[in-house]
Amino acid sequence: xxxxxxxxxxxxxxxxxxxxxxxxxxxxxxxxxxxxxxxxxxxxxxxxxxxxxxxxxxxxxxxxxxxxxxxxxxxxxxxxxxxxxxxxxxxxxxxxxxxxxxxxxxxxxxxxxxxxxxxxxxxxxxxxxxxxxxxxxxxxxxxxxxxxxxxxxxxxxxxxxxxxxxxxxxxxxxxxxxxxxxxxxxxxxxxxxxxxxxxxxxxxxxxxxxxxxxxxxxxxxxxxxxxxxxxxxxxxxxxxxxxxxxxxxxxxxxxxxxxxxxxxxxxxxxxxxxxxxxxxxxxxxxxxxxxxxxxxxxxxxxxxxxxxxxxxxxxxxxxxxxxxxxxxxxxxxxxxxxxxxxxxxxxxxxxxxxxxxxxxxxxxxxxxxxxxxxxxxxxxxx
Amino acid sequence: xxxxxxxxxxxxxxxxxxxxxxxxxxxxxxxxxxxxxxxxxxxxxxxxxxxxxxxxxxxxxxxxxxxxxxxxxxxxxxxxxxxxxxxxxxxxxxxxxxxxxxxxxxxxxxxxxxxxxxxxxxxxxxxxxxxxxxxxxxxxxxxxxxxxxxxxxxxxxxxxxxxxxxxxxxxxxxxxxxxxxx
Numbered sequence: 001x002x003x004x005x006x007x008x009x010x011x012x013x014x015x016x017x018x019x020x021x022x023x024x025x026x027x028x029x030x031x032x033x034x035x036x037x038x039x040x041x042x043x044x045x046x047x048x049x050x051x052x053x054x055x056x057x058x059x060x061x062x063x064x065x066x067x068x069x070x071x072x073x074x075x076x077x078x079x080x081x082x083x084x085x086x087x088x089x090x091x092x093x094x095x096x097x098x099x100x101x102x103x104x105x106x107x108x109x110x111x112x113x114x115x116x117x118x119x120x121x122x123x124x125x126x127x128x129x130x131x132x133x134x135x136x137x138x139x140x141x142x143x144x145x146x147x148x149x150x151x152x153x154x155x156x157x158x159x160x161x162x163x164x165x166x167x168x169x170x171x172x173x174x175x176x177x178x179x180x181x182x183x184x185x186x187x188x189x190x191x192x193x194x195x196x197x198x199x200x201x202x203x204x205x206x207x208x209x210x211x212x213x214x215x216x217x218x219x220x221x222x223x224x225x226x227x228x229x230x231x232x233x234x235x236x237x238x239x240x241x242x243x244x245x246x247x248x249x250x251x252x253x254x255x256x257x258x259x260x261x262x263x264x265x266x267x268x269x270x271x272x273x274x275x276x277x278x279x280x281x282x283x284x285x286x287x288x289x290x291x292x293x294x295x296x297x298x299x300x301x302x303x304x305x306x307x308x309x310x311x312x313x314x315x316x317x318x319x320x321x322x323x324x325x326x327x328x329x330x331x332x333x334x335x336x337x338x339x340x341x342x343x344x345x346x347x348x349x350x351x352x353x354x355x356x357x358x359x360x361x362x363x364x365x366x367x368x369x370x371x372x373x374x375x376x377x378x379x380x381x382x
Numbered sequence: 383x384x385x386x387x388x389x390x391x392x393x394x395x396x397x398x399x400x401x402x403x404x405x406x407x408x409x410x411x412x413x414x415x416x417x418x419x420x421x422x423x424x425x426x427x428x429x430x431x432x433x434x435x436x437x438x439x440x441x442x443x444x445x446x447x448x449x450x451x452x453x454x455x456x457x458x459x460x461x462x463x464x465x466x467x468x469x470x471x472x473x474x475x476x477x478x479x480x481x482x483x484x485x486x487x488x489x490x491x492x493x494x495x496x497x498x499x500x501x502x503x504x505x506x507x508x509x510x511x512x513x514x515x516x517x518x519x520x521x522x523x524x525x526x527x528x529x530x531x532x533x534x535x536x537x538x539x540x541x542x543x544x545x546x547x548x549x550x551x552x553x554x555x556x557x558x559x560x561x562x563x564x
Contacts (some may be wrong), residue, residue, distance in 0.1 A: 048455060067460070350469065364392065
């Protein structure tokens with residue numbers, strides 16, 4: 001492959017700016033000479049292989065995407081998002097989103113290498129009412145995945161990953177952000193959830209973003225704000241449809257219909273059964289005409305205790321220390337699904353130990369500890 | 383001369399006698415900027431006390447002039463990465479790319495995949511930390527009494543110790559010495 005210096009210079013600068021780094025930042029963080037970096041970005045000097053590798057590591061992208069004109073630019077999809085919702089993202093959030101997107105691309109590559117296939121679902125819907133599209137598709141998907149009418153989807157992360165959607169959760173600086181959806185040319189459908197949200201709110205948000213993947217992928221990138229945010233638009237039909245899908249997927253009408261009149265403790269009990277917030281349960285019951293406004297307001301006043309909320313990605317059986325460590329890793333984007341894929345690829349000799357540490361975003365020295373935490377075998381093979 | 387990757391750096395520094403013996407034997411370790419970045423600059427998530435100590439040893443070694451920096455060329459990086467049958471880490475790739483056109487430089491890595499690729503696909507000379515350890519014993523840069531001490535220190539600082547392979551290398555070095563003297 002012929003190296004085009006002007007093209008590399010442009011991609012390096014574009015990516016750095018998308019991530020809100022100054023050349024001084026890059027020089028300090030990566031130990032690179034700032035003057036040389038500026039000359040490389042101006043197309044006056046050719047970068048070494050090491051400089052490209054270091055910058056790719058800092059910018060969370062495949063180094064080939066900084067060089068090869070035939071590959072999409074690392075900043076291509078994030079650029080769309082940042083231009084559309086620019087002031088919503090702090091520099092840290094921009095970098096978190098870039099890292100998330102890179103994890104999605106790696107996950108896709110690992111799934112391909114490990115010959116993991118996904119469910120193909122025909123998401124047909126009809127009629128002019130957006131809200132009803134959400135219900136139709138949620139019911140169809142539940143049926144496709146084999147849920148009985150009275151069954152609650154427990155691990156919806158597994159459900160949606162079966163569709164080939166890449167889902168990661170991590171803490172964002174801007175708490176107005178609930179989640180986002182990106183259609184990446186390499187990874188496909190990518191969903192990021194703000195880990196700062198309540199565990200059950202995250203569940204709803206995942207289903208909401210998955211609805212964007214199903215209905216709105218032509219948009220390339222969509223940001224969902226908290227309903228409490230000043231920028232949240234209650235009349236946005238796409239948002240209404242996504243909420244409807246999430247609500248019907250988590251709380252099917254067939255189950256809501258049979259619920260008894262609830263006092264406070266029963267409201268908490270049923271919210272816990274559905275693994276949703278009482279606010280989401282109240283809205284679903286009210287929207288479908290099962291309760292009136294007063295009753296819905298009453299249900300909203302009670303809460304499922306935080307300590308009793310169950311996160312399917314953090315096994316309850318873990319000891320407190322292990323759970324704490326797993327949560328830390330989850331906050332950094334390391335889901336069990338992703339970690340298991342990484343170790344499986346290492347076991348099969350598809351990636352080296354250096355690459356394993358890189359794709360897991362951990363130190364080489366941390367690998368042994370992480371492997372134990374996820375019950376993986378990580379022995380030396382000479 | 384060997385160009386050393388990140389995991390091999392930590393393995394060598396995990397036992398001070400081992401590192402000192404390598405210096406006494408006048409081995410020259412080269413390091414690519416990518417490996418330097420991984421060892422010294424890359425942001426870390428709460429390093430353990432052991433990792434902090436290894437980083438201190440690394441800084442001290444650099445101050446003493448060890449680990450001479452030598453970058454890989456962009457063309458060489460592309461050449462080695464295009465033909466790699468497995469996905470290698472950036473540090474491993476940069477070492478292999480650096481040694482790609484320099485027949486006098488061997489690659490030092492403790493990763494099986496990186497070693498297999500460098501040896502069998504692009505015919506580079508590859509060394510490992512256990513092999514170095516065995517050679518240092520064979521050449522008597524290390525004594526028999528050093529062995530348990532080195533193993534204990536290595537196991538203290540390396541969560542994924544190479545003890546089995548160090549023991550094998552040590553035993554082999556004794557066997558070779560016996561054969562030489564017979």
